[in-house]
Amino acid sequence: MTERMPGQGLYAITDSQLLPDDRIVDAVEQALAGGAVMVQYRDKRPDDELRRSIAEQLLAACQRWGRPLIVNDDVALARQIGADGVHLGLEDSTPEEAREQLGPGAIIGVTCHDDLERAREQASGSADYLAFGRFFPSATKGSAPSASADVLGQAGALGLPRVAIGGITTDNAPSLIRAGADLIAVIHGLFSTQDIEATAREFTQLFATGASS
Ligand SMILES: Cc1ncc(COP(=O)(O)OP(=O)(O)O)c(N)n1
Ligand SMILES: Cc1nc(C(=O)O)sc1CCOP(=O)(O)O
Numbered sequence: 001m002t003e004r005m006p007g008q009g010l011y012a013i014t015d016s017q018l019l020p021d022d023r024i025v026d027a028v029e030q031a032l033a034g035g036a037v038m039v040q041y042r043d044k045r046p047d048d049e050l051r052r053s054i055a056e057q058l059l060a061a062c063q064r065w066g067r068p069l070i071v072n073d074d075v076a077l078a079r080q081i082g083a084d085g086v087h088l089g090l091e092d093s094t095p096e097e098a099r100e101q102l103g104p105g106a107i108i109g110v111t112c113h114d115d116l117e118r119a120r121e122q123a124s125g126s127a128d129y130l131a132f133g134r135f136f137p138s139a140t141k142g143s144a145p146s147a148s149a150d151v152l153g154q155a156g157a158l159g160l161p162r163v164a165i166g167g168i169t170t171d172n173a174p175s176l177i178r179a180g181a182d183l184i185a186v187i188h189g190l191f192s193t194q195d196i197e198a199t200a201r202e203f204t205q206l207f208a209t210g211a212s213s
């Protein structure tokens with residue numbers, strides 16, 4: 001396990017509908033080369049063996065770059081492969097169950113959408129980061145509840161890294177960074193671009209410049 005929650009930067013999330021299995025590792029390597037500080041393996045398909053094989057390859061790639069790999073939804077898979085953590089939504093296992101399964105060093109992320117009360121409860125529980133969104137129309141999950149950027153500032157007092165997600169591109173990310181996002185989580189705005197490494201570098205640069213433009 002890398003066991004290190006990054007303070008800020010690009011959080012690259014895979015999607016099995018966007019990235020074919022024979023391209024996913026290369027695409028993630030490009031994101032890491034461009035500066036992605038954390039990667040999430042997100043794959044809703046039911047084939048456990050296939051998912052385990054892909055997750056192991058992604059973990060090896062992340063370890064080469066010294067970056068954490070987070071598994072979406074599936075605590076058992078995260079445990080099997082020794083991933084760095086899990087991301088859990090409202091319909092997934094609880095963070096407390098995940099902590100029990102994965103141990104004290106695991107990174108546990110939770111979805112909060114626009115709900116500051118939920119964020120407050122999670123911050124005093126087992127969560128290591130709080131994810132808010134969807135901030136913009138999303139090609140991946142248009143049905144996710146929408147959120148206003150104000151919630152990012154309001155969640156600042158909770159003391160955990162704030163992740164922003166949903167329809168984020170290099171054009172609209174600066175407004176979320178200025179509003180208080182510590183990490184920017186991206187699927188389409190990264191992995192559907194022509195040059196993934198260059199796009200990842202552009203996202204990364206936004207943090208270096210304080211998203212002033
Ligand atoms: C960083 C991050 N934030 C939010 C989500 C969404 O999680 P969830 O609501 O469980 O939805 P699915 O991704 O499982 O469809 C996420 N995965 N990552
Ligand atoms: C998986 C997911 N969860 C969201 C939430 O708001 O909870 S938005 C989202 C999709 C993120 O993909 P894209 O960068 O392509 O919009």
Ligand SMILES: [Mg+2]
Binds near residue numbers: 072087092
């Ligand atoms: Mg989920």
